[in-house]
Amino acid sequence: MLISVIVPVYNAEKYLRECLDSIVNQTYHNIEIILVDDGSTDASGAICDEYADKDIRIKVIHSANKGVTAARINAFETSSGDYITFVDADDFLDCNMFKKMLDTVMEDNNDIIVCQYINYDSKNKKQEKSMLRPPIGIYYKEGIVRLLKKNFLYNEKTGMAEMPPFLCAKLIKREFVQETLNVEVGLSYNEDQVGIFALLLRINSMSVIQDYFYYYRHHSVQATAVYTDRLWERIADSMQRFRELDRNDYLTIQLPQKCFLMLFECTIKAIKCGIDITIINREIDKYLIRLPYAFNAEFASRKNKIKKLLIKYKFIVILKMIFTTKSFLNRFIV
Known part of the structure; x- marks a missing residue:
């Protein structure tokens, strides 16, 4: 059985060799590796070509920068694997990942196999296993629907999605990949979670297995770690896409909680980056106006109702003071 490994690459020269070594050295060898150099301006493209010259299983596509979803679609259209898996160019894998996950395929013949991931602190070289989610086992249609309805997007107890919000660390049957990627088109934040929902x-x-095979690297330049003008x-675009896809109203309660969570995260990022409070207030107002359904009090927990009021009525001033004070004190702490 052939596995297609799709790796979008953009300015990843610092980590790319470690990523590619972890793929080519897998104990399961029947793989094709499709690298999409998405308009990199560093040595990433040359590194891709170097590895392709040494391993006939590797194919390199050089393209103008169009973003991760376009790169994945481009690679998928040239792939031929029975199962597809995605790897980010700054992450790396356990050498037994494909063999063990394919063993699960051969045993259960499921449409998707999910393994666990390890958070890897690039700066301090520390590893921490992620919370085991979703619960281990085999899910058929009824169980999948139950997961979607209950806490796919937001688990009140953990404050997290019950399903890890990225396409990586999964082996997906080919027939389901195209539509998954198509619903991500036009999104540039949280697109993987939208795709997984679809x-x-x-x-x-x-099948969800308990093995920790995928190493998810955390570093300061990740797109999800920084604040941008259009954040x-x-x-809001991703929240709207969830609403469009959720024709069975599985996310009626979860979506408001997710919107509150994203609102807080975005506010904190803006404060950390020194964005003026007036601008933050204006962006919050635009965000709230755009998503009236998501903030309907009928669907909000008491805790999140309070959070909304605190943010809406200048609680960010307090947050600003906290971060400013911490920044000031850190200058004098050795």
Whole structure:
């Protein structure tokens, strides 16, 4: 059985060799590796070509910069694997990942296999296993629907999505990949979680295993770790896409909680980056106006109702003071 490994690459020269070594050295060898150099301006493209010269399983596509979703679609259209998996160019894998996950495929013949991931602190070289989610086991249609309804997007107890919000660390049957990628088109934030939601709506079975095979690297230049001018708008776009896809109203309660969570995260990022409070207030107002359904009090928990009021009525001034004080004190702490 052939596995297609799709790796979008953009200015990843610092980590790319470690990523590619972890793929080519897998104990399961029947793989094709498709690298999409998405308009990199560093040595990433040359590194891709170097590895392709040494391993006939590697194909390199050089393209103008169009973003991760376009790169994945480009790669998928040239792939031929029975199962597809995605790897980010700054992450890396356990050498037994494909063999063990394919063993699960051969045993259960499920549409998607999900493994666990390890958070890897690039700066301090520390590893921490992620919370085990979703619960281990085999999910058929009824179980998948139950996951979608209950806490796919937001688990009140953990404050997290019950389904890890990225396409990586998953082996997906080919027939379900195209539509998964298509629903991500036009999004530039949280697009993977939208794609996974669309994927779970369509599949009939899923295996979740307890093995930690995927190493998710955390570093300061990640797109999800920084504030950009269009961040609020991009978050709102993804929330709207969830609403469009959720024709069975699985997310009626979860979506408001997710919107509150994203609102807080975005506000904190803006404060950390020194954005003026007036600008933050204006962006919050635009965000709230755009998503009236998501902030309907009927669907909000008491805790999130309070959070909304605190943010809306200048609680960000207090947050600003906290971060400013911490920044000031850190200058004098050795």
